[in-house]
Amino acid sequence: MKTVLIFEPLDFSAKVIATLTEHGFEVSLNKDNISIREALEKYSLIYMRLGVKIDAKLLDECNSIKCRFILIPATGIDHVDEQACYKHQIQIISFKNKKELLKDIRATAELTMALTLTLLRNIIPAIESTKSGIWNRDLFRGRDIFGKKVGIIGYGRLGSIVSNYFHTFGAIVQVYEKNAVELPSHFERASSINDIFLNNEIITLHVDYQESNIQLINSSNLMLATKQPVFINTSRGQLVNEADLLVALENKVIGGAAIDVVNEELGFNPKNPLVAYANHHSNLIITPHIGGCTIDSSHKTEEIITNELLDLIKNEV
Amino acid sequence: MKTVLIFEPLDFSAKVIATLTEHGFEVSLNKDNISIREALEKYSLIYMRLGVKIDAKLLDECNSIKCRFILIPATGIDHVDEQACYKHQIQIISFKNKKELLKDIRATAELTMALTLTLLRNIIPAIESTKSGIWNRDLFRGRDIFGKKVGIIGYGRLGSIVSNYFHTFGAIVQVYEKNAVELPSHFERASSINDIFLNNEIITLHVDYQESNIQLINSSNLMLATKQPVFINTSRGQLVNEADLLVALENKVIGGAAIDVVNEELGFNPKNPLVAYANHHSNLIITPHIGGCTIDSSHKTEEIITNELLDLIKNEV
Incomplete structure (x- = not known):
């Protein structure tokens, strides 16, 4: 037995x-x-x-x-x-290496949209305000996805699903993918990650965790942003230099961020500076790796x- | 001048x-x-x-x-x-009566998806937990939109946009529309609002505010729900009998609700029983009419x- x-x-x-x-x-x-x-x-x-x-x-x-x-x-x-x-x-x-089995697994892709919309529409403070007995829409004027330039880093299983969601929402989608992958004609190809940060208003990361991708997102690309984009990470925390992201948020180069992952999740540090920032700023939201959950x-x-x-x-x- | x-x-x-x-x-x-x-x-x-x-x-x-x-x-x-x-x-x-001018106005349709996802993924308590220094995904296991039965009440400007979003997310969409409107073949037609409540796991309301629609949603349809659906209202508060909705939530006939509107918004009552409920239950979220905002x-x-x-x-x- x-x-x-x-x-x-x-x-x-x-x-x-x-x-x-x-x-x-x-x-x-x-x-x-x-x-x-x-x-x-x-x-x-x-x-x-x-x-x-x-x-x-x-x-x-x-x-x-x-x-x-x-x-x-x-x-x-x-x-x-x-x-x-x-x-x-x-x-x-x-x-x-068996992602073909997962085409019907959408939880992480859906969370990407959930976090983007939560951030763009100020959902958290809006709900808090109503709970406290105040009814004032003017405090929570948000932004649309429709018509926005959206940069997708990585066009694998998740990047392609998320690109399709944003396309349906009427966004103008630009994709960076280092591998030779054909893109649908309605998506523009970016030549580099720098290009993604230069041009877009919403940027979302969908690359694998592997040695060569560690701290792929760092001040060298974050600080190139010109449109105060919101940055979404539902991939892995190790792909982003957290100190650099914090500096970019503090300097308002990055307009907002929503992350479902941090560098250290096993042995999570409650004093992680990003957590401290999120406690005082509504433009950073952090969820505890509920992507596939x-x-x-x-x-x-x-x-x-x-x-x-x-x-x-x-x-x- | x-x-x-x-x-x-x-x-x-x-x-x-x-x-x-x-x-x-x-x-x-x-x-x-x-x-x-x-x-x-x-x-x-x-x-x-x-x-x-x-x-x-x-x-x-x-x-x-x-x-x-x-x-x-x-x-x-x-x-x-x-x-x-x-x-x-x-x-x-x-x-x-001039909705044809508004085809590129998507704010309310996008909020409908924001509220649905916020509710399904337990975004509010997940963010609160992380802010307090806890990292535990198991507390916030959510549900997918993919594969769910979604009922759309009203197939006008907003209902049709929202139906299309849910379709792209891989939901099975059923539509109730009282007027003779042609539906795309991938949507099923419901014969009544009762039908919508009987069959679906996510239900969203997109009808006009007019005399005949006041309290359109009430215990006679809410209590027919069999799948503990989540109910979304980004239309008008007067379309829903709030006391009946509260009873349906308390009896777990309705699994959760996200509403952007209440009956009395000018002269909002902070003691509205729905607000009181939302303060003690994470399955009701209320935003202050930020739909078009x-x-x-x-x-x-x-x-x-x-x-x-x-x-x-x-x-x-």
Whole structure:
């Protein structure tokens, strides 16, 4: 009997649990909140999300490792040391390099629009004002997406979906993509990230987390902005130099920002200067990496990754 | 010399002021915040928004009325008694029955998406949590628009734009429209408002303010909901029975609501029970009628209505 632990069981797909049980797995939910080390020692399969790190040191410290598969329904798995896992005969199943499976997963793309609109329409202070008993629309005059110049950095799975949303809203979309990818004729191609910052009023980042992209957004491009753009990051915190973003906001070169990610999320620092700024300025909003975090999208990714597992095991038999 | 008062001058279009001046008007901004009565007595043209009422009693009380034109860049002008104005030889220029002029005015349609996404993604509590120094995505698991059944009540200017947004987001759109209007084939037609509440997970209201629509949404349709839908109202507060909406929220028949309008906006009651509920429940959000209230859309409507005025005057000469 193969034992499965759902390490972070909140709202986990009931359909997947039923499927696994049908296939002869014994599924446990981590109700006692055991550590990832204990999980690796006791279960042959582990489903995990983004909540804990697995590195070489942790794996070396385990008494004995029973785990053979770790399933992570995410594209970015930098919280798990893949090399170290392979050394310990653990196979990782994730969506890294398998984005074609995710065409119906829209949670992060939708959050990009949510954050853009929340910022442009001053939704947060408007709601606060009404809650306090004041009814005054003039305090919250916002901006439209319609007719705005929107710069999209990265035209992969998410960049292309988001570009399409902005196009439907009537924005003029400009795309920067370093790879040779064909663009629909209604999108303009930018020659560089600098170009994106020079020309646009809304700028949104959709690139992968990889070594060469770390701090891709920094003062060298941020400070080129001419139209006080709003900047949206629903990708990864490490792609942006946070100190530079703060300076750009303080100097009003960047008109506003909405970020769903920060540099350090595991071991989050409540004194992060961006958090301090957000506490006193309504033009910076920060959400706690809720991009992929909808019940609908989570269930779908859990189902898809389970199918990947079952296919793999079937082939091995 | 014709005298013009911009009664509510905040962020008023500089382009319009220049145009009026070129055409020989003497334009004043209401910097001293004079009353609407004094404005009617002193100026031949008045630009106004939604901030004050003009009724028969007010007009009868004026010493003498100099005003000949009131320009209101809005479609809903129920705050102004048109009959009483005509009796006093005042001509109203607004967008009532002239919606074809507003195809590029998207502020209210965009706010509809902003409110839907804010509610579905728990944006308000997520931002509050991060501001307080906590980083925990699991507290704010939301829902996607993609794949959801969305019911649109009213397929006029705004309903059709909003339907198109939801379609692009991958929702399954069902429309109720009492008038004989052709729908694109990818939208399903609902036979009644009841039908909309029975079938959908997101429901949004886009009908005109008119006598026959008052309290159109009430317990007789709200209580038919089977899928705990979220309900969005960016139209007019009078279209909804607020007490019934509150009961539907309290009984969890309606899963959440986002409203940009309430019954009484002039003379807003801070003790409105919906406001009290919103102060203790994150599934109701209320904004202070900021639907049309973007700088971009306001400037465009001010420009269009000024062109209407200039055309009218030209024909009269």
